[in-house]
Structure formats: structure tokens, C-alpha cells
Amino acid sequence: MKKEKELYRDFLRSKNLKLTKPRLIIMEAVFENHEHFNVDDLYEQIKKKHKNVSRATIYRTVPLLVESGLIKQSLRCESKDIYEHTYGHENHLHFICEKCGKIIESGFNDVAELIDTLAEKENFKISEYNLGARGLCSDCQ
Amino acid sequence: MKKEKELYRDFLRSKNLKLTKPRLIIMEAVFENHEHFNVDDLYEQIKKKHKNVSRATIYRTVPLLVESGLIKQSLRCESKDIYEHTYGHENHLHFICEKCGKIIESGFNDVAELIDTLAEKENFKISEYNLGARGLCSDCQ
DNA sequence: ACTTTAATGAGAATGAATCTCAACTGCACA
DNA sequence: TGTGCAGTTGAGATTCATTCTCATTAAAGT
Structure with missing residues (x-):
């Protein structure tokens, strides 16, 4: 703080x-x-x-x-x-359950790296990632 | 159609x-x-x-x-x-330019694969990916 | 302390999305 | 082809998150 x-x-x-x-x-x-x-x-x-x-x-x-x-x-x-x-928090991606609304956070680094290379190809300067997926969590399937 | x-x-x-x-x-x-x-x-x-x-x-x-x-x-x-x-369109990810609002679409498959494995770990069933990043496009940098 | 200028609180305004309800229309069946 | 009925529609009212307005207040340099 x-x-x-x-x-x-x-x-x-x-x-x-x-x-x-x-x-x-x-x-x-x-x-x-x-x-x-x-x-x-x-x-x-x-x-x-x-x-x-x-x-x-x-x-x-x-x-x-x-x-x-x-x-x-x-x-x-x-x-x-x-x-x-964001400060002091690793980047992460969200899995959002469509049924119960739960947000699961998951690792990120590999994904970010991959996206960086894609962005480089387009000569795009990323300031903020926005990564996730919707679906069903283990409880709601 | x-x-x-x-x-x-x-x-x-x-x-x-x-x-x-x-x-x-x-x-x-x-x-x-x-x-x-x-x-x-x-x-x-x-x-x-x-x-x-x-x-x-x-x-x-x-x-x-x-x-x-x-x-x-x-x-x-x-x-x-x-x-x-979505019908007849490959999944893709968005790079959104914060200045001019342009949306650049980019490849996806490798990213999706990676995310699939993360989702598997959490036992999460993905129904829809939501992948992108904000930043500056080549014209606006 | 004083002055300048930005920031605040309160409520009004905006605008996307949703809801209401009387009128309408697919569609199943005769 | 006509009839009935449940699901749909149009139009306008409503909701509700966010933004704006403006008179009042408070930072911060002098």
C-alpha cells in the first residue's frame, strides 16, 4: 500500500x-x-x-x-x-462461468508471449491485454 | 447466406x-x-x-x-x-487502437490451443474465446 | 493568509438497453 | 381457406450506469 x-x-x-x-x-x-x-x-x-x-x-x-x-x-x-x-498483480486471464458468474483466474505468461509476437507482426504496441473465455466452470457443467 | x-x-x-x-x-x-x-x-x-x-x-x-x-x-x-x-469466420483476436479505434484482427490458433490447456487444468469448458489487447496501431504510435 | 485555479457534491441530463401492453401475426388444425 | 391462440411486435415509457453542470470549496504556490 x-x-x-x-x-x-x-x-x-x-x-x-x-x-x-x-x-x-x-x-x-x-x-x-x-x-x-x-x-x-x-x-x-x-x-x-x-x-x-x-x-x-x-x-x-x-x-x-x-x-x-x-x-x-x-x-x-x-x-x-x-x-x-494491476499493480503488484501478475497479468492473468479470466475464465468466466456463464451459469454462476464465477471468475477463475489463470496463468498468462506463455499466452502473452504468443500475443506479443502477433502484435509485432502488425506493428501494434500493446498497452493492455484483454484475455479470457466464457464457458462453464467445473461445478456448473 | x-x-x-x-x-x-x-x-x-x-x-x-x-x-x-x-x-x-x-x-x-x-x-x-x-x-x-x-x-x-x-x-x-x-x-x-x-x-x-x-x-x-x-x-x-x-x-x-x-x-x-x-x-x-x-x-x-x-x-x-x-x-x-462467427459463422464462417475463423476465430481471431482483436488489437484495438486506443487512439483511432481501428480494430486489427490477427491469427488465433496457437493462442487458442494454449488457452485450452489452461482451461483443462481448471476443468473449465470454454464456449467462447474473448481475446484481444488494447494499444496503439502502427499509424497512431 | 491570499489568490488563483482546479476539484467537489448534488442533482440534472444523457443514452443504451429493457420493459409494458395493446394490437398483430405465424402456424397448427379444422 | 378460415379460425383461434400463443408468441411477437411497435411505440413509447422506464430503468439505470455514466456523464455533465454549476455553484461552492479547497489545494498549493506566493
């Missing part, structure tokens, strides 16, 4: 953005526990400790966290955008 | 769904040209030839086309769901 905070500070400074209370509260909430979360989750979680952080501010701050590389947009779920940590 | 139509017919029959005029019009529009499309594209395209196919009906019909295996949900773009053909 120490490192994340510093990275975030540096990012804001580098963009001439102010280190405001809401921005800190939101980033702390993000790193408190969630692996995957959406804006609503965040809002509810923050409301418990701090009054007066509005949804609008969360919607405005999340893209900053994405841009800073601390989180990234992940799958959509129940027609909400959902996000996941 | 012959085959698609038959598959669609069979699918509807197998589900005890009626082969109505709007359902035919929509499926014909889908297979007329688009590689990638959203509901709005479809609506505009259909309006040119046929009056009176409502958006609601398109929203109701697209999931049928998905379920029948003729199309699948693809990336989201401009906060709209977008779809792509």
Missing part, C-alpha cells in the same frame, strides 16, 4: 493534478480489499467511513487510477464496468 | 420460436455486409429498406442470433455493445 500511494502521488504530480482528500480516500478504498470491483461497490464501501464522497467524484477518479496504471478495466458484469488491480 | 438462413430457421424451430418477418429482416441485415456492428447500425440499415422494424425488436432479436451461434458479442465501443459474425 505504501508503494501504490507513492506511485499515485507521483502520477498526479506529473499531470499537475491536485492531491485532494477525495482522491486519497478513493484510492485507499480501492486498495483496501477488492480484487474486482465496480463504482457502486466503491461508493458503498467509502460511505461507511466517510460521508460526502459523491459518486460523480468516484466516476471522475477511477479513470485516473487506470491511467496511473494501478488498476485496469476488466470485464463488464451486470452491465456495469468493473475494474481490477 | 443460404446456410446461415437455414441454421437460423432450424434454431428458431428447435426453440419453438416463430419465423416472423422482422426476424428474417434483421438476420438478412446482419449478413448483408457488417463484420462488426451495433444495434444502432442495424436499425439505420434496416430503416432504409423496411419501415417499421423497431429498435426494441432488434434488441430482442440480436440475442437470438447470438444464441444460434451466428454472431457473438465482441468488444464494446463508444459504450455500445458490438457484435461480430
Whole structure:
């Protein structure tokens, strides 16, 4: 959590953005526990400790966290955008169960390597992988 | 187009769904040209030839086309769901340019194989791959 | 402290997707 | 070919995530 905070500070400074209370509260909430979360989750979680952080501010701050590389947009779920940590987390791919909604994370490195070579062929510079598959988990088959 | 139509017919029959005029019009529009499309594209395209196919009906019909295996949900773009053909199209992965929005399609088989083995480990039955990466295309770098 | 300028909160606005319901239409059967 | 009925449709209303507006507030350099 120490490192994340510093990275975030540096990012804001580098963009001439102010280190405001809401921005800190939101980033702390993000790193408190969630692996995957959406804006609503965040809002509810923050409301418990701090009054007066509005949804609008969360919607405005999340893209900053994405841009800073601390989180990234992940799958959509129940027609909400959902996000996941990237800092300190290995890249991984998602298997999403179509029946129970469970998300299984799996290794990644070999896949990424393969995709890198494909991207190279197209002269495409990858900034973010988006890899997964839908189907049925072992419980639901 | 012959085959698609038959598959669609069979699918509807197998589900005890009626082969109505709007359902035919929509499926014909889908297979007329688009590689990638959203509901709005479809609506505009259909309006040119046929009056009176409502958006609601398109929203109701697209999931049928998905379920029948003729199309699948693809990336989201401009906060709209977008779809792509699957019937008669090799699986592929998408490189999406974050600047100009261009979608580059690239090979797939090796990646799919790799992912299959990962899925096997988790005892997960894949029904649909979802593979891509965001970044910058050669023109936008 | 003061000033400037960006950031915030609250609620209004937007817009894709879904729902409602009266009118309509495939389609099975006579 | 006509009849009945359950599934479908069109049009507009509704929902709900996300974005916008704007008056108020608060960082941060001086």
C-alpha cells in the first residue's frame, strides 16, 4: 500500500493534478480489499467511513487510477464496468462461468508471449491485454 | 447466406420460436455486409429498406442470433455493445487502437490451443474465446 | 493568509438497453 | 381457406450506469 500511494502521488504530480482528500480516500478504498470491483461497490464501501464522497467524484477518479496504471478495466458484469488491480498483480486471464458468474483466474505468461509476437507482426504496441473465455466452470457443467 | 438462413430457421424451430418477418429482416441485415456492428447500425440499415422494424425488436432479436451461434458479442465501443459474425469466420483476436479505434484482427490458433490447456487444468469448458489487447496501431504510435 | 485555479457534491441530463401492453401475426388444425 | 391462440411486435415509457453542470470549496504556490 505504501508503494501504490507513492506511485499515485507521483502520477498526479506529473499531470499537475491536485492531491485532494477525495482522491486519497478513493484510492485507499480501492486498495483496501477488492480484487474486482465496480463504482457502486466503491461508493458503498467509502460511505461507511466517510460521508460526502459523491459518486460523480468516484466516476471522475477511477479513470485516473487506470491511467496511473494501478488498476485496469476488466470485464463488464451486470452491465456495469468493473475494474481490477494491476499493480503488484501478475497479468492473468479470466475464465468466466456463464451459469454462476464465477471468475477463475489463470496463468498468462506463455499466452502473452504468443500475443506479443502477433502484435509485432502488425506493428501494434500493446498497452493492455484483454484475455479470457466464457464457458462453464467445473461445478456448473 | 443460404446456410446461415437455414441454421437460423432450424434454431428458431428447435426453440419453438416463430419465423416472423422482422426476424428474417434483421438476420438478412446482419449478413448483408457488417463484420462488426451495433444495434444502432442495424436499425439505420434496416430503416432504409423496411419501415417499421423497431429498435426494441432488434434488441430482442440480436440475442437470438447470438444464441444460434451466428454472431457473438465482441468488444464494446463508444459504450455500445458490438457484435461480430462467427459463422464462417475463423476465430481471431482483436488489437484495438486506443487512439483511432481501428480494430486489427490477427491469427488465433496457437493462442487458442494454449488457452485450452489452461482451461483443462481448471476443468473449465470454454464456449467462447474473448481475446484481444488494447494499444496503439502502427499509424497512431 | 491570499489568490488563483482546479476539484467537489448534488442533482440534472444523457443514452443504451429493457420493459409494458395493446394490437398483430405465424402456424397448427379444422 | 378460415379460425383461434400463443408468441411477437411497435411505440413509447422506464430503468439505470455514466456523464455533465454549476455553484461552492479547497489545494498549493506566493
